[in-house]
Amino acid sequence: MTDAIFDHPRVAAVYDALDPDRSDLDAYAAMVTEFGARRVLDIGCGTGTFATMLAVRGIEVVGVDPAGASLAVARAKPSADAVTWVHGTADDVLPLQVDLAVMTANVAQVFLGRGRWSHVLEVAHAALVPGGRLVFESRDPERRAWERWTKDATRQIVDVPHEGLVEDWVEVTDVRDNLVTFSSPTTFHRDGVRIESTSTLVFRSRAELTASLEAAGFVVDEVRDAPDRPGAEFVFVARKDAADPDAAVRLLRRRDAAALFADLDPWGLVAIGAPRDEYTPEVDALLELGRPVTPDEVQATFTRLAQPVSDVDAFGLADAFNAVLARWPA
Numbered sequence: 221m222t223d224a225i226f227d228h229p230r231v232a233a234v235y236d237a238l239d240p241d242r243s244d245l246d247a248y249a250a251m252v253t254e255f256g257a258r259r260v261l262d263i264g265c266g267t268g269t270f271a272t273m274l275a276v277r278g279i280e281v282v283g284v285d286p287a288g289a290s291l292a293v294a295r296a297k298p299s300a301d302a303v304t305w306v307h308g309t310a311d312d313v314l315p316l317q318v319d320l321a322v323m324t325a326n327v328a329q330v331f332l333g334r335g336r337w338s339h340v341l342e343v344a345h346a347a348l349v350p351g352g353r354l355v356f357e358s359r360d361p362e363r364r365a366w367e368r369w370t371k372d373a374t375r376q377i378v379d380v381p382h383e384g385l386v387e388d389w390v391e392v393t394d395v396r397d398n399l400v401t402f403s404s405p406t407t408f409h410r411d412g413v414r415i416e417s418t419s420t421l422v423f424r425s426r427a428e429l430t431a432s433l434e435a436a437g438f439v440v441d442e443v444r445d446a447p448d449r450p451g452a453e454f455v456f457v458a459r460k461d462a463a464d465p466d467a468a469v470r471l472l473r474r475r476d477a478a479a480l481f482a483d484l485d486p487w488g489l490v491a492i493g494a495p496r497d498e499y500t501p502e503v504d505a506l507l508e509l510g511r512p513v514t515p516d517e518v519q520a521t522f523t524r525l526a527q528p529v530s531d532v533d534a535f536g537l538a539d540a541f542n543a544v545l546a547r548w549p550a
């Protein structure tokens with residue numbers, strides 16, 4: 221479920237006005253240039269400030285977010301037509317191949333459980349070309365930012381065009397392990413309407429973030445400082461290793477037909493000579509045939525093993541499988 225601050229139409233409509241200073245995005249825009257990225261995936265794009273900023277510069281951008289109200293704001297922005305907007309989670313963008321994936325404004329902290337975080341990293345990995353980068357920020361837990369999230373310290377009243385005075389603040393309601401829960405009500409003075417919102421963010425250590433990236437097949441090139449918030453954030457620059465032989469095995473284990481179609485790299489399986497039991501039963505069953513397969517055979521095998529795939533995926537899987545087989549050591 222998405223938080224009201226992002227998914228309530230009236231609150232999403234004033235999101236940009238309540239947080240107008242987006243100089244935090246400058247460092248990300250600079251990295252698009254630094255890494256020569258031409259295609260960018262913006263995970264948790266929200267109201268689309270960064271995605272449209274890049275589109276103006278001629279960058280191909282896919283912006284994904286589960287908050288429909290934020291996406292509606294994004295779609296109404298100038299240059300929005302040049303962006304591909306996806307209403308959903310990162311899963312919904314595959315198959316895709318981009319040079320850079322980003323999560324700006326601490327989106328990385330919304331993925332609470334280890335499983336959800338690992339999964340989004342695996343999807344980002346699958347969406348990147350070999351050598352492509354994932355860049356995101358996450359607040360340093362040692363700085364205990366939440367201790368300053370009090371009503372007194374954060375309350376503001378902003379005069380928003382067409383809305384009049386809008387008031388909001390952030391107030392922590394619970395801190396448990398590395399999870400911080402806070403409420404952030406928004407009040408519209410014009411008619412007195414107050415919209416409640418509750419959010420929980422996870423604060424992961426630098427070591428934990430590094431380990432999770434490595435487990436997903438990334439190489440951590442650097443952990444930078446956010447220039448506008450020195451010392452407060454980790455800005456991770458992670459790279460999909462161009463020669464990551466484990467990528468194909470990870471995808472096969474996940475039985476994710478779309479990701480497999482997007483990312484299966486034929487030499488990967490051969491290069492590692494991975495044991496057969498590392499593969500999913502579907503691929504194992506196809507290997508039993510010991511010969512190139514047709515899309516119909518792929519579909520029949522996957523259906524028999526209760527993993528039905530679409531016609532398009534069956535074609536892609538047959539292609540990928542046959543490419544692997546052609547290079548399989550005798």
Ligand SMILES: C[S@@+](CC[C@H](N)C(=O)[O-])C[C@H]1O[C@@H](n2cnc3c(N)ncnc32)[C@H](O)[C@@H]1O
Pocket residue numbers: 222223226263264265266267268269270284285286287290308309310323324325326327330
């Ligand atoms: C703090 S906002 C940041 C928005 C935007 N990146 C920016 O810089 O303004 C966090 C965003 O993460 C989105 N989000 C929440 N859960 C998500 C998920 N599972 N996948 C992708 N985005 C998600 C929210 O809807 C929200 O738009």
